[in-house]
Amino acid sequence: MIHLKSLSTPPDAQLHNIGWDWMLGTDTLPYLANEVVMVSEADVDAYYNAANELFEMYVAAAQHVIDRNRFAELGIPENLIDMIRLSWDDDRNIHLYGRFDLAMTDKGVKLIEFNADTATCLPETAVVQFAHLRANELDESLQFNAVYETLVGQFRYLREQNAGLDASLLLSTMRDEEGNGIPEDEANVALLAEAAREAGFDTAIAYIDTVEFSAEEGIYRQDAFSGRYVRYDYWFKLIPWEYIAEEEPDLCALLTQAVQNSRIMVLNPAYTLLFQSKYILKILWELYPNHPLLLRTEAEPLTGEPSVEKVLFGREGANVRILEASGQVRQEADGDYGDYPKIYQQYATFPTDSAGHTYQAGVFYAGEPCGLGFRRGGIILDNGAQFVGHVVEG
Amino acid sequence: MTPTRKQAIIRRVKDITLGTTLSLALLNGSALLQSCSSNNDDEYSESEEGRKTESFKKGVRTFITETAPGTFKITDEQQVGPERAGAVVNYFDGHRDTLSVAAAQALVKSDSSTSRYFNNPSSYGQHHGNGLANVLLWGGLGYMIGRQFSGGSSFDRDRRYSQGAYSNPSVYARSSQIGQDVSRSRVVTSRPRSSRGGFFSRGRSGGFSS
Numbered sequence: 001m002i003h004l005k006s007l008s009t010p011p012d013a014q015l016h017n018i019g020w021d022w023m024l025g026t027d028t029l030p031y032l033a034n035e036v037v038m039v040s041e042a043d044v045d046a047y048y049n050a051a052n053e054l055f056e057m058y059v060a061a062a063q064h065v066i067d068r069n070r071f072a073e074l075g076i077p078e079n080l081i082d083m084i085r086l087s088w089d090d091d092r093n094i095h096l097y098g099r100f101d102l103a104m105t106d107k108g109v110k111l112i113e114f115n116a117d118t119a120t121c122l123p124e125t126a127v128v129q130f131a132h133l134r135a136n137e138l139d140e141s142l143q144f145n146a147v148y149e150t151l152v153g154q155f156r157y158l159r160e161q162n163a164g165l166d167a168s169l170l171l172s173t174m175r176d177e178e179g180n181g182i183p184e185d186e187a188n189v190a191l192l193a194e195a196a197r198e199a200g201f202d203t204a205i206a207y208i209d210t211v212e213f214s215a216e217e218g219i220y221r222q223d224a225f226s227g228r229y230v231r232y233d234y235w236f237k238l239i240p241w242e243y244i245a246e247e248e249p250d251l252c253a254l255l256t257q258a259v260q261n262s263r264i265m266v267l268n269p270a271y272t273l274l275f276q277s278k279y280i281l282k283i284l285w286e287l288y289p290n291h292p293l294l295l296r297t298e299a300e301p302l303t304g305e306p307s308v309e310k311v312l313f314g315r316e317g318a319n320v321r322i323l324e325a326s327g328q329v330r331q332e333a334d335g336d337y338g339d340y341p342k343i344y345q346q347y348a349t350f351p352t353d354s355a356g357h358t359y360q361a362g363v364f365y366a367g368e369p370c371g372l373g374f375r376r377g378g379i380i381l382d383n384g385a386q387f388v389g390h391v392v393e394g
Numbered sequence: 395m396t397p398t399r400k401q402a403i404i405r406r407v408k409d410i411t412l413g414t415t416l417s418l419a420l421l422n423g424s425a426l427l428q429s430c431s432s433n434n435d436d437e438y439s440e441s442e443e444g445r446k447t448e449s450f451k452k453g454v455r456t457f458i459t460e461t462a463p464g465t466f467k468i469t470d471e472q473q474v475g476p477e478r479a480g481a482v483v484n485y486f487d488g489h490r491d492t493l494s495v496a497a498a499q500a501l502v503k504s505d506s507s508t509s510r511y512f513n514n515p516s517s518y519g520q521h522h523g524n525g526l527a528n529v530l531l532w533g534g535l536g537y538m539i540g541r542q543f544s545g546g547s548s549f550d551r552d553r554r555y556s557q558g559a560y561s562n563p564s565v566y567a568r569s570s571q572i573g574q575d576v577s578r579s580r581v582v583t584s585r586p587r588s589s590r591g592g593f594f595s596r597g598r599s600g601g602f603s604s
Contacts, residue, residue: 168580177597197540209597214589223581227553231580239594251593 129389
């Protein structure tokens, strides 16, 4: 059972001070809950230890996929495989951050999936829930939240490991069909840019369609002040790898060459798509059958127990179907990802509050587990799910 | 692969060092933002062998005049060592003030005419003023305070704003050259060899939140 604590003062003033008023806009206001989840220290330890152990298991599973050449099963586009191997074999390609989605069940923490490539909810987890505590003068409370400082540490570590590159980072999102930015995406990269700047990077943000890519010379953006082109040796993209490979194969080829020439460092590295494919959940079950953190996952519908059908590259609960033990559909969500192959994961019961909302824990991992936040909603957590912060009970 | 760094991760909220800008603004309001770049790792890069980072080995000193009450223009810009970088402001009432880069950045971040652009250049589309924060953002010092550009179709607009910050076109032309020197090692005048751009220019409905 989830226990909530009401925090009546919204973090408006705190967010306004840092220019994050967008969080308070009409589109996003309902997205912020005015209460927080009470979490025991034992549960925080469990989330922390789970994320640590799971990351090591993911690394082993990805190594297995590469060694056995099982890319096709994972749905990895063929034109990405070279870059995946390149990035995996070169230890300078550090996974910047990702988010484990976990369920606290009556049998302990269970892995739902790992958003390793383009995880969002960074501002909510790192800043908003902290600001929410501050607004309610709960500075003595505990919070499992070192997301921001851990990201700064990751950027510093990247610099140390890549002495041959300039500490310059360009961050890119996509525009929508009307040519406008997507506020949520932009807030996520703004937070990353801030962390990188603190770690000594020269940073800039540019829509991907304004960025110039050269296999020999690297990644550039045109400077408005001078009209000249400025090179960036690191490029963070909040654009999924499979989408780049499928929709812009020329860009995929250019990036592969540039990575091969050691001209650029792309974040997150291409190998993170191995973590992102939900087929890795099946690989994990193969390698670690009945592991206490795992839910049974197969490529065919599970027999004899309820399961969840997911597409290999679905996001935000799209194209998810919940199946009864009989195979009957209990609930389904449509979406844009229906063409991908599917996997079937044992159904996990999420904890609920007194109003019947379900809660999924999101644990950020940036070289180490570094922060916790919750999404709440119905049985399928979709893009309408609310973010809920937390307080650790002393 | 990323090695796992294990450490005690839970700490009291008051101990969280959320990072300079964010924590100062959250905890204390914008008044303390003046110190925000002091926590920056710029010196970090220069202390290490073999690092080529151009973390402002050269700086810009901007001379600004309040030509009419509330209207500020850049009258001169000089290339200086980073320790002398900043802005010298001659106010309409005759007094003179000197702003460090950090103070200039704090003003740009907190002033309503510039904070929105600074935090999120692509969302810019409102009031473009003549105030002090405006010329700090769009002048040569903008480089050092972390100005970002939305690029693409906004390119001409951004350049127009830059030109508008100067008292006349010749000052602007001279200053453009300084800006390039400040980050010269990573700047080229022509399009990079065999480069391609315009990927994903059709856009997409909705983001990639996950």
